[in-house]
Amino acid sequence: xxxxxxxxxxxxxxxxxxxxxxxxxxxxxxxxxxxxxxxxxxxxxxxxxxxxxxxxxxxxxxxxxxxxxxxxxxxxxxxxxxxxxxxxxxxxxxxxxxxxxxxxxxxxxx
Numbered sequence: 050x051x052x053x054x055x056x057x058x059x060x061x062x063x064x065x066x067x068x069x070x071x072x073x074x075x076x077x078x079x080x081x082x083x084x085x086x087x088x089x090x091x092x093x094x095x096x097x098x099x100x101x102x103x104x105x106x107x108x109x110x111x112x113x114x115x116x117x118x119x120x121x122x123x124x125x126x127x128x129x130x131x132x133x134x135x136x137x138x139x140x141x142x143x144x145x146x147x148x149x150x151x152x153x154x155x156x157x158x159x
Contacts (some may be wrong), residue, residue, distance in 0.1 A: 082144050083131060087118075089143035090135040 066073035092098065095113045104110055117134035125133070132138050 085144035
């Protein structure tokens, strides 16, 4: 793509994350994957599959986060913490499940 006419400013240098932190945008995806995995664990272990009516004021949810995540502080590597908190290492399945509906179960065989 050619530079626009009359443009001489080095605009690329204003994007510090492109030069100084090249994996900056990867952190957004990593955060989304972890959030989806935590959400799936909360759904499975706290909400027991019930549709949440919001998370505000849920002491059981607060207890889950406090016991499984926050109480450990920086004592564990994030991968070990995620494994302990959710029962699984980092995986894309919970993230994908939020966007791709589960297939219909096969009808029973007569």
